[in-house]
Amino acid sequence: MSAKKYEPSLDEGTISAIVGGYHQDVFSVLGLHERPSHVGLVLRALLPNAQSVKLIDSKTGRCLGELNQISSEGLFELPLARRKKRFGYFLEVVWEGQSHIEVDPYSFGELLTEQQHYLFSEGTDERAYKWMGAHPKTLGGVEGTHFVVWAPSASRVSVVGNFNYWDGRRHVMRRNLGSGLWDIFIPGVASGSNYKYEIIDAQGNRLPLKADPYGRGFQHPPQTASVVVNESNHQWGDQSWMDKRSETQSYDQPLSIYELHLGSWKRKPEEGNRYLSYVELAEELIPYVKSMGFTHIQTMPVSEFPFDGSWGYQPIGLFAPTIRFGTPDEFRYFIDCCHQEGIGVLIDWVPGHFPTDEHGLGQFDGTALYEHMDPKQGFHPDWNTLIFNYGRREVLTYLISNAFYWFDEFHIDGLRVDAVASMLYLDYSREAGQWVPNQYGGRENLEAIAMLQQVNSRVCFNFPGVLMIAEESTSFPGITQPVSAGGVGFHYKWNMGWMNDTLSYIEHDPIYRQYHQDQLTFGLMYAFSEKFVLPLSHDEVVHGKGSLINKMPGDEWQQFANLRSYLGFMWSHPGKKLLFMGAEFAQRSEWNHNQSLDWHLLDSHFHQGIQSFVTDLNQLLKEHPSLYQQDIDDMCFEWIQANNHEQSVLVWMRKAQDEEQLIVTLNMTPNLHEHYRFGVPDSVHLEEILNSDDLRYGGSGQGNSSLIYTDQVPADGFNSSVGILLAPLAVQFFKVI
Structure with missing residues (x-):
């Protein structure tokens, strides 16, 4: 007599849905369940290609029976009439003649709260x-x-x-x-x-x-x-840095940032032009940055990204440090080493857009989940990328959690938020009819503004001392005002206006600069309207713009003199400093993300001179509070001469809270002035402490080697004045004694 054929407890439609992969609630079917209209339980398991499956009681190790195969696609079932309560179990599965003990993923209950x-x-x-x-x-x-x-x-x-x-x-x-x-x-x-x-x-x-x-x-x-990544086992050694961070990164401290692209700062050409790892960067980059005197590094985006040519600005994995240079713990090691050497770490953060790669966030569940459905709101015409739906609360959870993640897990000291202007305006890079006004008919993206305000306020509350920095290219008001005062809540904003004006000025031949001096002075009209970082970033040395040194007019000597003067002007101007890698030694070619910087240029005296000058500028910045202490207050600055257009000369004073004063002169022509006069406070002397025309920087060696005494000759609104040797194409710093 033949054995009775087993009758499944599921109907054909349910079986087809499970094995076909379109059943919408498999947890209600697979695993252990009560048997409707029957006594006991039933166990079901979907194990395609399994030859046989047995049920093992995990407590006793006893086999409770072999499951019946109710579909050739690998659906198995076993009724348990004598079992009324759930119990722990394993499955003994035979695959290709080999027996394996497996734990059923459908044996676990609810795990989310x-x-x-x-x-x-x-x-x-x-x-x-x-x-x-x-x-x-x-x-x-x-x-x-x-x-x-x-x-x-x-x-x-x-x-x-x-x-x-x-x-x-x-x-x-x-x-x-x-x-x-x-x-x-x-x-x-x-x-x-x-x-x-x-x-x-x-x-x-x-x-x-x-x-x-x-x-x-x-x-x-x-x-x-x-x-899948394990929780970190990195043992941090940066507690001293973390304890002092609020003080180190306060407004009244020096901030000089070295911006870099981790993949092209230095490579290994002898090993297939490979990247340096995070560990190798710790060994090579940190001593270099420290020797140059920068207080911080700022990396271009480190969140995982698919396309090298995006430089990281089209990220897919916001929560994953790119594997290009090593593991997450190796990135932690790099940051730890920076902190132990007194160097802060800022990273670019990109909440403004994300790429359309099919494995990314776009149309994630078949709908516009992270982005807006309407391309007038959800698509970036400049970058062919998608825009986050900042008004969706789950997207807000995603973005704010990501900001917290970098501070919590990696001890990052600040986020430089990319493309803020594109987030603030609904009509950014759009013509009429290509954008959707806000609820009040305006062009401001109220949801993006609210998101930035929430991120900034919550970051400040939870991580005192970290920095939030906006790359924002318009005059949107209150970028660095506190959220409580109606602002957006950033600590600093990149001063793109200063950068554009001064680069335009420096490209003019000296003979024509007299007609453009306002491009140097105009920045002081608004220098304290926000808290600014002065950026000479990667954006200024790509896409046909040329390197900084190649923007300079004149012969080789004049080019280097111009660059030294320009950098000296930047370091003496109110605002924190940011310089992109390569500019500190006058990289000749445009930045190329596929190759190392041209380190061989340091064999040249001129290139060495620029590097030495930047090092000395950073040292000067740290040593003199007048250059940093009141950067956000107009009390830190006073013009002495701002209108000498004919000679293209500027003279100004920087002041500290403790009454330390420096006077800076800038001569933007090749003309030497042996007795240049400007006004100074009564009864002071001047000592030249830095001169970009120094021979060791590649200059002509013109300067003031002895103490400069005050003359009782009125000038520039002062009762006294001094006469100095004003070097050609040079910036000179004088300590007021």
Whole structure:
């Protein structure tokens, strides 16, 4: 007599949906469940290509039976009439003749809390990165990884990876309808595993595989999978820096930033032109920056990005330091080493746009989830990228959590926020009819402004002493005013107007500069309207703009003299300083992200001279409070001569709170003035302490070697004056004694 054929407890439609990968609630079917209209429980498991499956009681180790295969696609089932309560179990699975013990991912209950769902959806979970994404953990003695992703309009989301043959049927996630979050704990998935999300949209379409928005690791580009990363085991040694950071980075301290691109500062041409690693950068970059006297480095974006040519400004993995240079812990090591050597670390942060790569955030669940649906709001015409929907609370959670992540996990000292102007204005780079006004009919992006205000205020509250710096190219009011006073809440704003005006001036031949002197002086009309950083950034030495040295007119000697004078003007002007790598030794060629800086140029005396001059400028900045202490206050500055257009000469005074004073002269022609006179306070003497025309910098050696005494000759509104030797194409610093 033949054995009775097993009758499945599921109907054909449900079976087809499960094995076909389109069932929308597999947690209600797979794993252990009560048997409707029957006594006991039933166990179901989807294990495509398994030859047989047995159920093992994890407490006793006893086999409770072999599961019945109810679909040739690998769906198995076993009724348990004598079991009424859930229990711990393993599955003994035979694959290709080999037996394996496996833990069923559908044996675990709810892992997300109501508070997590609520705060995430409300836009107030400032550290959602701690549980969103992929997190290795141990549950009930079982090691694995918990995956969580937001995809509210998806009909099914699965984790696929090298651990399940990239089969989207194997690990379908639990759907949480209220929050749109999906999650699953997958036993056995460890750090180093590659994964993506396979998503089926509301219409049943299978989307391109998506990288994890909260992923903390990625494959080396051009590969695009996310990578499971363990929690850090880095032991920080920078407590002294962290304890003093609020003081070190206060407004009344010097701030001189060396901006760099980690991939092209220096490479290894003898090893296939490879990048330096984070560890090698710690060994080579930090001593260099320290020897040059910069107080901080600022890296171009380090968040993972697919296209080298974007320089990081089109990120895919906001929570993942790029693997190009090493692991997240190796990046921590680099920052730790910077701090231990007294160097702060700022990074570029890009919440303004993201790329359209199919594995990225765009149309993540088949809808405009992170971006606006209307291209007039959600597409950047300048960069062919997508724009975040700043009014969506879950997007706010994503962005603010990312800001917190860099401060929490990597001890970053500040974020320079890229392309702020493009975020502030709805009509940025758009013609009439190409943009959507705000609710009041205006052009301001109120949602983006609110997001920036919230990020800045919450960062300031949680991380006292860190810096938030805006790259903002318009005159939008209150960028560096506190949020409590109606401002946007940044600490500093890049002074793009100063940069554009002064670069335009310096490119003029000296004979014509008399007609453009206002380009040097106009910046003082608004120098204290915001708290400014003076930037000579990467943007000024790419795309056909030429290097700084090549912008300078004249023969070789005059070019270098002009550059020294310009940098001296910058360091003596109110505002913090930022210089892009290569400019400190007068890189001749435009910056190329695919190759190292031209370090061989330092074999030349002129290039050495620029490097030495920048080093001495940084030392001068640190030694003299008058150059930094009141940078945000108009009390720090006084013109002595601003209108000598004919000779292209400027003279001004910098002042500190303790009454220290420096006088700076700037001669922007090749003419030598042996007895140049300007007014000074009564009964003072001047001592020349830095002169860009010094022979060791490559100058002509003209200067004032002895103490300069006051004459009782009125000039420039003062009762006294001095006569000095004014060097050609030079900036000169004098200490008032």
